[in-house]
Amino acid sequence: MSKELKSKKWFGEKNLEGFLHRSGMKAQGWPENMIKDKPMIGIANTFSEAVHCNSHLRILADHVKKGVIAAGATPIEFPVISLGEFFLSPTSMYLRNQMSIDIEEMIKGLPIDGVVILTGCDKTTPAAIMGAASANIPTIILPGGPSLKGNWKGEELGSCTDCRRYWNELRAGNISQEDYDSMEESIYRSPGFCMVSGTASTMACISEAMGMTLVGAATLPAVDSRRMALANKSGQQIVNLVKNNVKFENFLDRQNFLNGIVTLMAMGGSTNAIIHLLAMAGRTKTKITLDDFNQISEKTPVLANLKPAGTKLMEDFHYAGGVSALLKNIKHLLNLETKSVSGQTLKDILDQSENFDQQVIRYPSNPVNDKGSIAIIKGSLAPDGAVIKVAAASKKFLNHIGKAIVFNNAKELSDKIDDPDLDISENSIIVLRNQGPIGGQGMPESGFLPIPKKLLDKGIRDIVRISDARMSGTAYGTIILHIAPESYIGGPLSLVKTGDKIKLSLKTKSIDLLVDNKTLSERKSLLKDSKHNSEYDRGYGWLYKNHILQADQGCDFDFLKAK
Ligand code: FES
Numbered sequence: 001m002s003k004e005l006k007s008k009k010w011f012g013e014k015n016l017e018g019f020l021h022r023s024g025m026k027a028q029g030w031p032e033n034m035i036k037d038k039p040m041i042g043i044a045n046t047f048s049e050a051v052h053c054n055s056h057l058r059i060l061a062d063h064v065k066k067g068v069i070a071a072g073a074t075p076i077e078f079p080v081i082s083l084g085e086f087f088l089s090p091t092s093m094y095l096r097n098q099m100s101i102d103i104e105e106m107i108k109g110l111p112i113d114g115v116v117i118l119t120g121c122d123k124t125t126p127a128a129i130m131g132a133a134s135a136n137i138p139t140i141i142l143p144g145g146p147s148l149k150g151n152w153k154g155e156e157l158g159s160c161t162d163c164r165r166y167w168n169e170l171r172a173g174n175i176s177q178e179d180y181d182s183m184e185e186s187i188y189r190s191p192g193f194c195m196v197s198g199t200a201s202t203m204a205c206i207s208e209a210m211g212m213t214l215v216g217a218a219t220l221p222a223v224d225s226r227r228m229a230l231a232n233k234s235g236q237q238i239v240n241l242v243k244n245n246v247k248f249e250n251f252l253d254r255q256n257f258l259n260g261i262v263t264l265m266a267m268g269g270s271t272n273a274i275i276h277l278l279a280m281a282g283r284t285k286t287k288i289t290l291d292d293f294n295q296i297s298e299k300t301p302v303l304a305n306l307k308p309a310g311t312k313l314m315e316d317f318h319y320a321g322g323v324s325a326l327l328k329n330i331k332h333l334l335n336l337e338t339k340s341v342s343g344q345t346l347k348d349i350l351d352q353s354e355n356f357d358q359q360v361i362r363y364p365s366n367p368v369n370d371k372g373s374i375a376i377i378k379g380s381l382a383p384d385g386a387v388i389k390v391a392a393a394s395k396k397f398l399n400h401i402g403k404a405i406v407f408n409n410a411k412e413l414s415d416k417i418d419d420p421d422l423d424i425s426e427n428s429i430i431v432l433r434n435q436g437p438i439g440g441q442g443m444p445e446s447g448f449l450p451i452p453k454k455l456l457d458k459g460i461r462d463i464v465r466i467s468d469a470r471m472s473g474t475a476y477g478t479i480i481l482h483i484a485p486e487s488y489i490g491g492p493l494s495l496v497k498t499g500d501k502i503k504l505s506l507k508t509k510s511i512d513l514l515v516d517n518k519t520l521s522e523r524k525s526l527l528k529d530s531k532h533n534s535e536y537d538r539g540y541g542w543l544y545k546n547h548i549l550q551a552d553q554g555c556d557f558d559f560l561k562a563k
Contacts, residue, residue: 005242006137007040010111021111030074039073039242041235042112044080044103046124051084053200054120056191056222057144063228064116064142067235073113073242075235080106083123085445085472090535093470094442096123096130096279097548097557098540103131113137114242116234120144120193120222122473125203126276129212132248133283134560138241139248140341141212142234143204145222146314147192152183158196158307159187161474164448172456192222195314197306198473202269203276208323209263210256211340212248215349219318237341246341252284255335259346261293262333265300266326268309268373268391270473271481272445279554282561290376290385290552294509296333297374301367302391303329305360308476309391310368312360320360324353329363372506377480379510381466381492381502384484384552386511388504392476394462398506400478401514402429402464406498409434410446418453426460429502433493435469436486437548437555441535447471447481464504466511468493468551480504480511482551495523 010021025035043064047057061077068075081099083092107115114137119125125143132139150157157163163183170180193200204218214234220227240246257277264273274293281288304326305312317326327334328350336347355361362368373391378384390398405428407413413432416422424430430449437443447469451460465479468486485491492513496502501514513520536545547557 005039005113007111007113011035011040012037034074039113039239040111041068041073041075041238041242042107042110042115043075043077044106044115044117044128045077046080046082046118046120046128048082048084050087051082051121052086052188052191053084053147053193054082054124054144054191057118057120060118060142060144060228060231063231064118064235067232068239070232071236071239073239076110076112078106078110083127084121091440091442091444092121092123093444093555094544096127097560099123099127100130100134100560103128104134107132107135107137114139114238116140116142116238118142118144120200122199122203122272125200125207126280129207129280130283130556133252133280134562136247136249138238138246139212140214140234140238140241141207141217142231143193143207143213143217145192145220145224145227146195146201147222148189149195149313149315150187150189152186156313157183157187158313159194159474160472161196161308161476163187164475168451168456168461171453190221190223194474196308196474197267197269197304199270199272201314202264202267202273202473205267205269205323206260206263206273206277209327210260211251211338211346214342215324215340216318216322219314219322221315221318240343241341249284250339251341252280252286253338254286254288255338257281257286257288258292258296259334259338261288261296262300262330263323263327265297265373266302266330267304268302268306268369271374271387271389272470272473274374274387275470275482275551275554278552279556282554282556284562293374294376297372299371300330300333300373301364301371302369302373303362303364303367305362305368308474309373316357316360320357321353321355324349325355325361328353328355329361375506375509377506377509377511379512381496381511381513382483383492384550385482386480386484387482388478388480388506390506393478397462397464397478397504399504400427400464401501401503402427404429404431404496404498404500404502406431406433406496413449417450420454422452422454424452424455426455426463429464429466431493431496432465432467432469433487435467436483436488437550438545439486439488440469441533443470443551443555445470445472447479448475448477449479466502484550484552486550490524490527492520494527495520497523
């Protein structure tokens with residue numbers, strides 16, 4: 001084994017430090033021959049009972065350990081911060097960068113030569129990749145896999161696309177409260193991440209396409225026995241990467257990122273991936289911009305028939321052949337020479353893949369959606385960009401002028417949205433502000449603004465909605481997100497008044513506030529300074545407010561970007 005190993009310096013020295021390090025391992029029952037002269041492999045575990053999506057990761061970690069030992073190395077499992085979408089306030093996004101710091105510093109601080117990072121719920125995968133990119137040792141990402149399909153009264157359900165759809169039906173009076181309640185135990189039938197093309201699935205598939213995981217790691221159901229075997233293989237393979245000194249930077253090249261963006265578009269993935277990919281690239285020497293997303297979107301059809309843009313679920317996607325079968329259909333858009341942690345090129349992987357269900361993985365001649373599933377738009381309302389998931393929007397609203405109805409915050413929205421006197425029609429545009437990285441304390445996924453009850457009662461299920469928030473990848477509708485700069489710091493969204501006209505044009509990829517410059521200047525002069533938020537007085541909140549970047553730069557902390 002190479003003398004260069006970091007662990008060797010910790011465990012191989014005949015001095016007091018070496019004595020202490022070895023005795024720390026012996027205290028846990030490891031014999032001498034497993035401590036000296038073997039690579040040490042970290043297993044960074046995001047297991048948490050506060051993250052139902054990651055609640056099975058202890059079991060997977062045990063299988064990684066078996067693989068590590070079988071390959072002649074010694075595993076050291078350690079916990080890192082875990083972020084779930086359900087049980088965390090104010091938002092998991094507020095803490096994504098903190099998690100990335102945790103992962104980076106643990107990797108750097110521990111006596112490990114390589115690491116397998118177990119991820120799952122939305123932010124855990126990008127945070128892991130950001131931290132690992134900054135630490136840059138041999139690394140394999142092992143996503144926990146999607147939850148089993150929901151099953152309710154004979155209908156297959158996807159979380160939380162169908163929770164939201166039926167929530168609207170409940171509010172419209174089309175199903176009973178009792179019916180809705182009975183869905184609670186039927187939609188999440190196992191640990192694992194949301195089983196639609198949401199943020200967690202998207203980030204897992206992107207990491208597989210970028211080569212950071214073994215084949216199938218993104219899509220194998222969380223509780224499938226084959227995932228345990230995959231965990232074992234990940235444990236074996238990380239030892240090979242250590243032996244060959246294959247660092248994580250090998251999977252963070254511009255070509256890997258471009259392949260990741262193609263995957264995002266082809267699977268009709270989550271808009272959140274744009275922010276995460278920008279942040280991931282920011283940790284490397286690679287440069288990607290919002291323009292890369294538009295250029296790739298314009299030539300990439302949506303071929304994965306997954307909710308919310310399609311009709312199927314991640315389990316179906318895996319059985320149909322998963323990420324590699326999907327990418328095989330658009331290989332002309334990919335750089336096939338990029339390598340995977342398995343040692344294979346993307347070309348080798350695609351050559352071995354097969355499409356077993358053309359209803360789930362479509363061919364370009366029969367796409368789920370035409371090219372352009374996500375668009376970056378800019379204009380007077382969003383000088384630094386905004387995002388729309390075209391694949392999940394109503395076509396009739398994609399080139400639209402409507403009158404704004406403005407809400408200053410989430411509470412005002414929820415207090416007034418169902419007011420029978422609200423002056424709103426199907427052609428109006430709902431605007432919510434103060435939901436950006438700072439104003440929303442972590443850019444909440446509040447962009448899926450509710451449809452007013454009076455419109456639901458008329459059978460209307462979509463209306464244009466605009467905010468500086470994010471949106472869950474499981475949500476859908478004609479929704480403009482990530483407006484930058486955000487309203488809280490004086491972006492143009494802060495100047496909109498109810499009754500103003502807003503023009504959305506997918507044709508010109510623009511979003512404009514149709515108010516003259518003189519009026520806007522007058523309004524700007526009346527804006528008060530940013531409101532005081534006591535959450536930012538000290539500690540992490542202070543750090544966050546003073547260093548967070550805007551959405552178009554991935555919302556990373558400025559001091560974490562690669563030099
Ligand atoms: Fe964890 Fe959806 S709540 S992935």
